[in-house]
Each structure stands twice: as structure tokens, then as C-alpha cells.
Amino acid sequence: PAIVNNFFEEALCIMSEAVQIVLENREGSGSAYCGRLRKEGFLPAVVYGPALEQTYSVKVETKTMLPYLMSDDVKKTVFAAKLPNGEVKNCVIKSATKNYATDRLLHIDFYCANE
Numbered sequence: 770p771a772i773v774n775n776f777f778e779e780a781l782c783i784m785s786e787a788v789q790i791v792l793e794n795r796e797g798s799g800s801a802y803c804g805r806l807r808k809e810g811f812l813p814a815v816v817y818g819p820a821l822e823q824t825y826s827v828k829v830e831t832k833t834m835l836p837y838l839m840s841d842d843v844k845k846t847v848f849a850a851k852l853p854n855g856e857v858k859n860c861v862i863k864s865a866t867k868n869y870a871t872d873r874l875l876h877i878d879f880y881c882a883n884e
Contacts, residue, residue, distance in 0.1 A: 812828065838862070
């Protein structure tokens, strides 16, 4: 955790302004549900970390995230994420999963460290 927190603090110093995104609550889970989300233009995601009281299962618009996920600086990008409960928290992408056969994005993990 100390390494992640140091990385998060370093990313905050590099970025002068966080990228605004809206993370919407996602009702279901499982491959069929997530496949429908992707067809509707959303990526399933989770948001977790010590800055949060709970982990959120969310969805985010694919078109919003693609430019950042294709960037070489994706690990340095800080997102000001509006959570389903209305709070805005700074977070980074901890991991992004893709299908290597189709090169299609499947899932994002956002990490919110203590600020």
C-alpha cells in the first residue's frame, strides 16, 4: 500500500488538473450483464481504496475513457470521479483489462488513495 500511495501522490503532483468523469452505479454483474453494458457503450468498473468507505461497482462511458487508456501516461492521469453517492474523489487507474484477441477493453479498476 505504501508504494501505491507514493505513486498516487506522485501522480497528483504531475497532473495540475484532474480529468472529470462520472461513474454511474451498475445494477448487475456477470459476463452477460457486462457484455450488454459494453454493447450500450459503457465499461464495467470498480472503485476502491482507503479514501472510500465501500467498494463501488460502476460503469463509465467507453468514449470518455478511450483517449486516456490509449495514452502512454495513463498511469499518471488523475481522475476526479463523481461517485454514485455524489462524492467526488481523486483516483487513478490501477488496472484495465482487455481481450487480447479482439483488443477490446473489458474492465477498469480505479483506486482512490487518501488525499
